[in-house]
Amino acid sequence: MSENSRMDENDNDKKEVSQEKMFTLKKWNAVAMWSWDVECDTCAICRVQVMDACLRCQAESKKDFYGKQDCVVVWGECNHSFHYCCMSLWVKQNNRCPLCQQEWSIQRMGK
Amino acid sequence: MLKEKGQLKFEDKWTYMRPIVLKLLKQEPVSPSEWQELFYDVHLVCLWDEKGPMKLRDALHEDIIQFIKQAQTKVLAQRQEEALLKAYIVEWRKFFTQCNYLPTPFRQLESSLQGKTTAGNSSIQGNNIKKGQNDESIVRKLMLDSWNESIFMDIKRRLQDSAMKLIHAERNGEAFDSQLVIGVRESYVNLCSNPDDHLQIYRENFEAAYIESTDMFYRLKAPEQLAENGVQSYMRYADQKLREEEARALKYLEAGSNGVIQCCVNVLVGQPLPVLLAECAPLIKAGETDRLQLMFRLLERVPEGVQPMLKELENHIVQAGLADMVAAADIITQDSEKYVERLLELFRKFSKLVHDAFSDDPRFLTARDKAFKTVVNDTKVFCLELNTGRAAATKIVAPESKCPELLANYCDMLLRRTPLSKRLTTEEIESRLRDVLLVLKYVSNKDVFMRYHKAHLTRRLILDASADSEKEEDMVEWLREVGMPADYVNKLARMFQDIKVSEDLNAQFRTSTARHDAINIKILNAGAWARGSERVTVSLPVELEDYIPEVEEFYKKKHSGRKLQWYHHMSNGTITFSTNGGKFDLDVTTFQMAVLFAWNQRPHDKITYENLRLATELPDGELRRTLWSLVAFPKLKRQLLQLTPSVTNPKDFTEHTVFWVNQEFALIKNGKPQRRGKVNLIGRLQLSTERSQMEDNQSIVQLRIFRTQEAIIKILKMRKKISNAALQTELVDILKNMFLPSKK
Numbered sequence: 001m002s003e004n005s006r007m008d009e010n011d012n013d014k015k016e017v018s019q020e021k022m023f024t025l026k027k028w029n030a031v032a033m034w035s036w037d038v039e040c041d042t043c044a045i046c047r048v049q050v051m052d053a054c055l056r057c058q059a060e061s062k063k064d065f066y067g068k069q070d071c072v073v074v075w076g077e078c079n080h081s082f083h084y085c086c087m088s089l090w091v092k093q094n095n096r097c098p099l100c101q102q103e104w105s106i107q108r109m110g111k
Numbered sequence: 112m113l114k115e116k117g118q119l120k121f122e123d124k125w126t127y128m129r130p131i132v133l134k135l136l137k138q139e140p141v142s143p144s145e146w147q148e149l150f151y152d153v154h155l156v157c158l159w160d161e162k163g164p165m166k167l168r169d170a171l172h173e174d175i176i177q178f179i180k181q182a183q184t185k186v187l188a189q190r191q192e193e194a195l196l197k198a199y200i201v202e203w204r205k206f207f208t209q210c211n212y213l214p215t216p217f218r219q220l221e222s223s224l225q226g227k228t229t230a231g232n233s234s235i236q237g238n239n240i241k242k243g244q245n246d247e248s249i250v251r252k253l254m255l256d257s258w259n260e261s262i263f264m265d266i267k268r269r270l271q272d273s274a275m276k277l278i279h280a281e282r283n284g285e286a287f288d289s290q291l292v293i294g295v296r297e298s299y300v301n302l303c304s305n306p307d308d309h310l311q312i313y314r315e316n317f318e319a320a321y322i323e324s325t326d327m328f329y330r331l332k333a334p335e336q337l338a339e340n341g342v343q344s345y346m347r348y349a350d351q352k353l354r355e356e357e358a359r360a361l362k363y364l365e366a367g368s369n370g371v372i373q374c375c376v377n378v379l380v381g382q383p384l385p386v387l388l389a390e391c392a393p394l395i396k397a398g399e400t401d402r403l404q405l406m407f408r409l410l411e412r413v414p415e416g417v418q419p420m421l422k423e424l425e426n427h428i429v430q431a432g433l434a435d436m437v438a439a440a441d442i443i444t445q446d447s448e449k450y451v452e453r454l455l456e457l458f459r460k461f462s463k464l465v466h467d468a469f470s471d472d473p474r475f476l477t478a479r480d481k482a483f484k485t486v487v488n489d490t491k492v493f494c495l496e497l498n499t500g501r502a503a504a505t506k507i508v509a510p511e512s513k514c515p516e517l518l519a520n521y522c523d524m525l526l527r528r529t530p531l532s533k534r535l536t537t538e539e540i541e542s543r544l545r546d547v548l549l550v551l552k553y554v555s556n557k558d559v560f561m562r563y564h565k566a567h568l569t570r571r572l573i574l575d576a577s578a579d580s581e582k583e584e585d586m587v588e589w590l591r592e593v594g595m596p597a598d599y600v601n602k603l604a605r606m607f608q609d610i611k612v613s614e615d616l617n618a619q620f621r622t623s624t625a626r627h628d629a630i631n632i633k634i635l636n637a638g639a640w641a642r643g644s645e646r647v648t649v650s651l652p653v654e655l656e657d658y659i660p661e662v663e664e665f666y667k668k669k670h671s672g673r674k675l676q677w678y679h680h681m682s683n684g685t686i687t688f689s690t691n692g693g694k695f696d697l698d699v700t701t702f703q704m705a706v707l708f709a710w711n712q713r714p715h716d717k718i719t720y721e722n723l724r725l726a727t728e729l730p731d732g733e734l735r736r737t738l739w740s741l742v743a744f745p746k747l748k749r750q751l752l753q754l755t756p757s758v759t760n761p762k763d764f765t766e767h768t769v770f771w772v773n774q775e776f777a778l779i780k781n782g783k784p785q786r787r788g789k790v791n792l793i794g795r796l797q798l799s800t801e802r803s804q805m806e807d808n809q810s811i812v813q814l815r816i817f818r819t820q821e822a823i824i825k826i827l828k829m830r831k832k833i834s835n836a837a838l839q840t841e842l843v844d845i846l847k848n849m850f851l852p853s854k855k
Contacts, residue, residue, distance in 0.1 A: 021689070022714045022772065023707050025654045026696065028630050028684035030662070030677070031573055033637035037674040051638030058598070073672060110672035 036073040036110055038081040044098055045086035054083035073110035078102045084109065175257050182206065196273050200294035207297075271316060275324040278359070282328055296364070318364060322374050325356065329378040337383055342390045346405050349379040353409070376412040384410075388419045395427045395464070403468035421478040424469075428461050428482035433489055447520035448531060454514075455546050458483060480553070487514050487553040515554050518547055519563030525578075526586065527571050532578040540579070544586055548593050555851040558811060561599050564590075568603060569640060572610050573633065573681050574793065583607070596849055605639040620665050630658050633682075634666060634675065647680045649701065650728040652708035680733075683793055688751075692777040693786030697751075698793050702729060702737040707751070710772050721766040735761040738770065744792055748779040751792070815850055822846055 035041075036050050046055040053071035074084040080099045082090070090098060097104050182202040274296075296317055329352070337345045356375045364371065380387070387406065394403050410416030435457060442449050461479050469475040524531045525540050525547075532540060551560060571577045584607055591600045613633045620632055651659070663675055682701045687694060699707065705727045709718060718726075724734055739761035741752040754770045777784035822845045826838060833841070843851065 021711050023704075023711055024687045024689075025629055025652075025704075026685040026687050028655055028658070028701075028704075029573070029575075029633065029682055030630060030655075030658065030701075031633045031635070031679075031681040032662075032675045032677045033635050033640060034666070034670070034673045034675050035637040037672055049638060051636065058601075075672065108672060111670045 036081065038073060038075075039079065040081070043083045043086055044080070045082050045090055048083070050081060050083060054085045056085055075107045075109075076102070077105050077107045079107070172257065179206070179257055196270065196277070196294070199270060203294065203297075271320045274317075275320055278321070279324060279328060281359075318370065321364065322371050325371055326374050326378060329375060333379055333382065337386065342386055343402060345383070346387065346390075346402065346409060349409055350405050352379060353412075380409045380416065381413045384413065384416060388416075388423075391420055391423045392427065395423055395468075396431075398464060400464065400467035403464075404470070407469050407472070417474060421474055424465070424475060425478045425482040428479060429485045432457050432461075432483070432486035436486065436489070447517040448524060450514075450517045451521040451547065451550065454487065454550055457486070458550065484553045484555070487550060488555045515551070515556055515560030516563050518551055518554065519560050519567055522547055522564060522586070523567035523571070526583055527567075527576050528578045537579065537582070540582060541585070544582070544589065548589055552593060555847070557595065558815070558849040561595065561849075562811060565599075565603065568606065569681075570795070572606060574683065580607075602639045605636065609635045609639060616666075616669070619669075620662065623665060624661065630662075632662055637676070646676060646678060647702075647730060647733055648728055649679050649705050649733075650726065651679070651701070652705055652711075654708065655701070655704070688776070690772075690774050690776055692775060692784060693788075695776070695778065695787065696789040698789070698791040700737070700793055702727070702733060703741060703792060705729065706734075706737055706741065707772075714772065715774075717769040717771040719766065720764050720768045720770070723770065735764055738764065740792060740794060742770070744794075747790070749773060749776050749784075751776055818846060818849060 038050055041049055041051065043050050043054060048055055048058070050073050052058070057071040072084045073081050074087050075081045076087075076097050078097050078100050080097050082098075087104075091104055095104050096102060182205075296313065333345075333349070336348050340348070353372070353375055357372060360371045387410065391403075391406060394406065407417075407420065410420060435453065439449075439453055461483065465471060465475045465479050522544065525535075525543055526532065535543070551557065554560060568583070571583070577583050584604075587600060587603045587607070590603070591597070610633070613635060616634060617632050621628065659677065666673070666675060679701045683699065684701065684704060685696055685698050686704060686707065688697050688707075697707075706723060706729075709723060709726045710716070720734075720738070723738070724731070727734060729737065738752070738754075742750050742754050744750060750773055752770050753773045754764075754768055756768065758764060758768070777786075778788040778790060779785070780788075819842065822842050823838070825845070826833065826841050
């Protein structure tokens, strides 16, 4: 595809150049979905998908849809992940990961 | 006077008193002084003569009886019914008036008599209290009892009979003095001295006679009317008669005696019930609301009258509704607007019937709802195939009505920018959406509606095609109001939230990199939006490809712990197509873009299917579909791409089919090619591929199983023990907002 790479260069120039081209891009509405980068997609504590709010947050049935604080995900050093709400309750009783019993320490938080 | 009459005797005084008493009885004028005298004399007798009170009472009794005897002869002298009644009433009135006057002077007598009968010592205060309790005075009771014994017992049969004859005559339309009957009744009521139930005599005699005569009368008349004039005019007759009798009872009977009406209802409605009911179905069919109303009024009075009517109504709605649907099957299966409108029209028709004929009686409303549910969920006209692919082979899924899908389509037409939604005002759209919710109430497989509604909403949001975003959000709230499951409604709400978040993000992205005004990004929550995990791979044209790492880089700075997946089958855009014929803006999907951009390098080449597949890396099915939309877009007269050999179906493309860009492409307006213009080639945004469609169906079936299990556990946790039947009804109750669990 040598032709292709040549066209690339043209592309990287500006639209004035591409005027002779048959099809030019005017607008692109790109759609992507985000999800938590987790190994297991259910929270082992509340058994709800980590993508959804945890059971507690759902039960509070927050009516203010807009600007509502999301129920985020937290990863431990052991790389297991849970709802942050669920885990913060869990560690009050037992400071170990419910899945591997390692000492729990937060590796990173979802944002 | 007190002093000289130290030894006052009853006998001395009575001679003075008697003429006054007689005058009073005869209602002759009594002078004030005579009246005063009487008081005084009674007082004296009671005070001075030990036996005075007893004697006085006996003498009084004697006189009263005497008087009554005279009255009796006067009354009985009348041979004729009416005259007899009249005479009786005249005498009774006279007598009864006296009952109120005569006792007054003898009050002293009463206190002494009572004092003797109750205790020995007659303290006045004690007597007063007693008298207060016993409001019927002794003399009055004496008078009434005497009347009752001497005259009333003798002639009550005759009185009653005459009164009933009069009433009979009135029923036959002859006029007479109603006061006569009323007078008789009054005497019955007032005569009774039983303090606990002062209507006793009246009830046992007068009312009983009245009921009997009424019963006799209509037992004869009703069948006659029915035979002569047919059912419909009979109903009018019965209704009219019932009213008349009610009015008559009000006039002639004491309040609170409804025995008569009950008897009338029994004879007029209860007896010919089967005949009346037979008429019900034809009337409903003909929509004769007036007559139905009449019938309802009649049948409501008998306990088992309404139930069959409900049944008839239900049958009618189901039959008429289904017949209507079947008759219009061709149109409504294709056109969801027509279908929903037809449904609503039916619904309104039946509601009107219930309103007009049965004044919105709750029992009939329930019958309507039940019947309408049957119509809505009927599968005769069209059934929705929950095609589950492999699963279908092992398990037969009961067919379901396609109604929810069509309803969702209709909603989409109202909420999207369409010719329909443009034509209507906001209020009209709102009322129609409400209508949809109304019908939705009757749909049993609501989860199917939810699925389609969500799909439509996704399309509208991604294509930015909502006619009115406020209405969209209203709709979500309405769905919540009608009891859609919260998690579903929350997801819809979440989608709106996501779109807003996305807009902010997009704005930030644009300020961060100034040169990308051609790109709009929507980064959405996979939990709320994604339908299945399947994505379609495509090799993007370089123009697009360049953006990807930049967006991802940007996103990583904003958020952490998230991974992005590009949903190119949802993304879309606008490209400018320049030909010799002019310049056109094309709204296209990203797939279409990928295909079309393949010609940028070699504008006039003919490219084979196989090469296009290599260039775009689209899966076979998607490529065929995309190409088909470019070679045979229904709204275009001149297509964008041309091919050889021509085919009639995307399945017929072969590896060697060749495609080329139609350089003569132009939009045709009023028969003339235009040099400029805009055309939307997106059509219906493909949200899912065939495979994920199948997964979707499967997931609905799967979800139903889960929901059922979940509900069973919920119930059993509460009840611990439950019978199978009770469990089933509770299950239906819990799940009815999503679907109707099948028995299994």
